[in-house]
Amino acid sequence: MIKLKFFGAAREVTGSMHLIEHDDYRLLLDCGMYQGKRKETFEKNRCFPFDPSEVKSIVLSHAHIDHCGNIPTIMNMGYEGPVYSTYATKDLCELMLPDSAYVQQKDLEYVNKKRVKQSKIPFEPLYTIQEAEAAAKKIVPANLGEYFDCGGGIQAYYLNAGHILGSSMVVLRIKENGKEIKIGFTGDLGRKQLPILKDPDSMYDIDYLICESTYGGKDHGPVGMAADRLAEIINTTYKKGGKTIIPVFAVERAQEVLYVLNKLFLGNKIPAMPVFVDSPLTIKVTEVFKKHSECFDDDMMEFIANNSSPFYLVVVQYSEKGEESMAINE
Template identity: 45%
Template sequence: MRVTFYGATRTTTGSLFLLEVNQQRFLLECGLFQGRRGETIERNRNFPFDPARIDAVILSHAHIDHCGNLPNLCRHGFSGNIYCTFATRDLASIMLEDSAQIQRADAEFVSKKRAKQGLPPVEPLYTATEAEMAVRQFVAINYDRPMPVGDGVTLTFRDAGHILGSAQVVLDIRENGRRFRYLFSGDIGRGNDDILRDPQPVEKVDFLQIEATYGGREHTAKPQSIEMLATLVSETLAQNGKVIIPSFSVGRTQQIVYELHQATLAGRIPKVPIFVDSPLSVNATEIYRLHPECFNDRIYKFLREVANPFGMENLTYIREQAHSMKLNEMKEPAIIISASGMAEAGRIRHHLKNHIGNPANLVLFIGYCAEHTLGAQILAGRSPVNIFGEPHPVRAKVASIDAFSGHADKNELMAYVRRLDGQVKKVAVIHGEESQCLAFAEALRQWRPQAEITVPRQGDTLEV
C-alpha cells in the first residue's frame, strides 16, 4: 500500500491524498486549493491522476478545502461512491452548490475584464447542476459502523469533533496476508466544544496521517477568549460602531452565535441587532438542528429543555441579497456575521468594503486565515487592501480570537496522539503551513522516537 500526497502538504488547503492498495485506488478528500490566482486555477482544474480510475472517495468532513473539488472530479469521469457521515452529506450538498455559485460569479467577473482586453471568457470550475450530480454519489455511514469499501479495505468513521459530522478515517487493511490499521485524522477538534462531542480515541493504530494546522501554536484559553469577546464587542457598540465578523458558514458561525447568545443572556453584551448574512450559513444552521446526534450532552439538553441555541429575539438570518444590502444603510450599532472566514468570497467582502474605513468599527476574525488571503492581509496590518480590485484603507480596529478555532492547537494535538493506542510505526504530518508541520513533527519525534515521522511535500509518496 502507498499514499501519495497531492494537496495540503506544508499548507492548509486543497486536501487530496491518493491511496493505492490491492490494485485499487482511493481518494482521501478532494478539496479546493486556495492561494495565488494562477496556481489556484491550475491546481483545481487539473488532477495529477485520471479521475476515471479512482474506485472510491472517502471524505472526512464538509469544509470546501476538503470536499470542494468533488464535482470537478465527477465531471472528469469519477463514477464511484463518496463515503462520509450523514451530517457531512447534508452539509456538503449545500456547500458545493454555494461553491458553484461563487465559481459562476467569479467567472463572470473575470470574463468581463478579459472581454475589455479582447480575451475569451473563462468557464467556472463546475456548475450547480454538476455539484448536485456529485452529491448523488455520496454514501452516508454512521459513526462506529465498519463498512467494507473495497477488496481488503474496511472503513470506520470516528467522531473528530471539528465540525458537524466531521470524522477521523479508520482504514483496516488486509494486504498480502498481513493486517494493519491506517488512521487519517481528518481535522481534529479541540475538545470541550460548546456544541460538539470530543474527538474519539482510536485503538490499534499502525500508521497515522495527521493534520497540524496549529502544530506549533497554542490557542488562548477559552475563558479568557470569551471575556475578550465580550469586551471587544461591548466597547465597539458603546462607540456606536459595528462589529464585522468574517466567519466560516459551517462550524464557526454556529459557535459564535451560541457564544453571543450566552453573553446576551448573561448581560455581558448589550442586546443589539445581530445579523447572520450568508445564505449558506442560514442553511448550515438549519442542518445543525437536524443532527443532534453530533451534539455534546450539554447542548443537547439545552436544545431539548431550554431553547434553540442558534436563535434569539435580536438575531436575524438573512438569505436575500436585497436585505443584505439594506444593512449598509443602518446607522445604529449592530453585529454582522458573514462568510467567508478568510474574506475571500461571499458577502463579507461587501461589508468590509463598506465598514473597514470607519475607526469606530471592529473587524473580528474568529478562525484561521491561510496565507495570501484577504483575511490574512488584514490581520497582518496591511493598508490599504484590495477589495473587488480597488484599494480600501483599513481604519477599523482589527482583532483576532483563535479560541473559537475548530482546530486543536499543539498541546491538544499532542493530547490526541497520546490517547491513540497501537505501535504507530510511521506518521505523515499534513494540513499545516510548513513551520507548523515541522514544529509538530519534532514534537512527535519526542513522543515516539522509534517511529518514522515525515512532513511530505506535494507529490511525495509514503509506502506502508
C-alpha cells in the same frame, strides 16, 4: 503492497487529497480544492496527478471546500465510484459544493469581461451549480463507528474529529499478506471543549497515522477566555454607540458565535441588542445544524433543553434577501 501518495495539503494547507493503492485498487482520502491565485487554482484543480477513472472509491473527512470541493471535477473527468461521508457531512456538501460553483461563476463573470475586451478566450468554471448539486446527491452516508466496505479488500469506519459538524477521522482496515493493516487519517482535528460539538474521539491500535498539523506549533488559550474577550469588545462598542461586526465562516464559526452570544445574553454579560446574520449560506447551514443533534456535546444539549434553539433567540434576525442585507448596511 500498500502505497500512500500525497497529492495535496502536504507542505501547503489546501487541496487535501491522499491516494491509497492496494494492489490494483485505488482509494482517495478527501478530494479537496486547491485554493490560491486564480490561474494556479484552475490549473491545479483541473490536472489530477492520476487517472480519475482508475480510482474506485473516495472517503471524505468533512465538508470544508479544501477537503471536498473537487469532487464534482473528478466526477466530470471520469470518476464513477462511490463517495463516502458522515450523514451531516453529506447534508453540508449539498450546500457547500453548489456555493463553491456559484462563487466560481461570479468570479469568472468579472474576469471574463476583461478577457473578452482583450480578445482572450474566457475561462470556464471547474463545474456548474447543477454539476455540484448532482455530485453531492451521489454521496453515500455512513454512521460513526461502523465499518463499511470500500472494495478491494479495504474497510473503513469514522470517528468524530470535532472540527466542524459531521467532521470525522477515518480508520482504514486493509488485508495484506494474511495480516490486517490499520491506517488512520485525522482529517482536520478540532480542539477539546469547543462550543456545540463533542470532543474528538481517540484512535487506538493504528499501524500508520496520517495526521494534519495546521496548528501543530501553536498553543490555544482556554475557550472561555475568548467568550469573555468577545463580551468585553461588545460592551465597549455598545457604550460608545457603535456596532460590532464579526466576520465568520458560514460553517461552524457562525454557529459557535451565535451560541456564545446567546449564552452571554442569557447570563446578562452583554445588553440585549439586535443581532443580524447577513449570510444566506449561514442561514442554510444553521438549518443543517438543527438536524444533527447527534453531533452536539452535553452542554449544548442541556442548553437546548432549557432554552430551545441556541441559534434562534428573539434578538437574532436573519437576512436572506439582497434588500434585507442593504437595509442592514444603511
